[in-house]
Amino acid sequence: MIFRRALQREFSRTAAAVFIALFAILISTVLIRLLGQAAGGRVPADAVLALIGFGALAQLPTVLSLTLFIAILISLSRSYRDSEMVVWFAAGVPLTAWIRPVLMFALPLVLVIGAGSLFLSPWAQQQSGEYRDRIDSRDDTQRIAPGVFRESSGARRVFFVEVGAGVDGRVRNVFVSEETRDGQLVVIASAEGYLSKGADGQSFVVLEHGRRYDGQPGTPQYRVMEFERYEVQIEQKPVLAQPSRVRGLPTAVLLAQGDARSLGELLGRIGVPLSALLLALLAIPLSFVNPRAGRANGLLIALLTYLIYSNAISVFQGWVSQGRVDFALALLLPHVIVLALLGALFYKRLAVSPFWRARSS
Secondary structure, eight states: OHHHHHHHHHHHHHHHHHHHHHHHHHHHHHHHHHHHHHHTTSSOGGGHHHHHHHHHHHHHHHHHHHHHHHHHHHHHHHHHHTTHHHHHHHTTOOGGGGHHHHHHHHHHHHHHHHHIIIIIHHHHHHHHHHHHHHHHTSOGGGGOOBTOOEEOTTSSEEEEEEEOOOTTSOEEEEEEEEEOTTSOEEEEEEEEEEEEEOTTSOEEEEEEEEEEEEEOTTSSOEEEEEEEEEEEEOOOOOOOOOOOOGGGSOHHHHHHHOOHHHHHHHHHHHHHHHHHHHHHHHHHHHTOOOTTSOTHHHHHHHHHHHHHHHHHHHHHHHHHHTTSSOHHHHHHHHHHHHHHHHHHHHHHHHHTOHHHHHHHO
16 A cells, blocks of 8 residues: 555656646747747737647647656656665565556546547647638738738738837838739838728728839839828638648547548547557556666667657558558557567566566465
């Protein structure tokens, strides 16, 4: 009883620390990527926070799986380094006695990982896709940011505003460059500008005190017009219904469709909790630390095993999506191989344990 309680406490403390570290790395990675897109004008600054939340929720099952594996691996490796394992073996506790406390700790997390992989992650992917569609449907005026050159959604216009809208709603020092369909270049520069709505509800950009330059790039033929007031109608873009993304479809829809792409996505979702459970058990024999060898060797081998396992599931997922491998075979084969490896590692560790041989004789 003391043995199990001690392991549960250590697993919980280590898992909490590992999860915080991994989640911070995930948030930082997503934040850096989205900030780069925001700086390039592909994502509005006010959408970064929402997209970070959706991205974190979508990757949460993977983070929890890696947390479970690393927490058990670190805890048991510390027991080897501090010679606690020698004490437990001398007391007659075999290596197989670690299976029950590991399962008691891992099964609740595996259920959470399964729920996240089957339900939460697809929902987050769907919400992120719909949110990006709404962003892409915004008109060009909502893409403008002070001090930044921004392209329009069709990449035919370039906007620049030196000073953002103040209390009066006016912007200062406006620059607009547009390439027409016949190859002409139109450049507009004005001192001020603001948004206006007509009687029929149409939106207009009103520019004041500026000039318009029309001409053919590479030739000296340009026409210059000065204006006191210049109005441009803003085209309202409807929110287009994008084709359904497989990663954002609910699990029940994937089961109902049953095509190759749906089965491939379903294979990946089912593989996440199964791999988390097997990796938790695999951490028991992989946690062995030889005091004469480097401490990092076992951890590197364990992480390499995790990468090979997760990549193998992704490869089988791709094969099923392409119709090259049967769904049942792809669902079972990588996990059966890891299960066989798990049995072989347990057999190897038990065979070299003198305390186990003494107890079984």
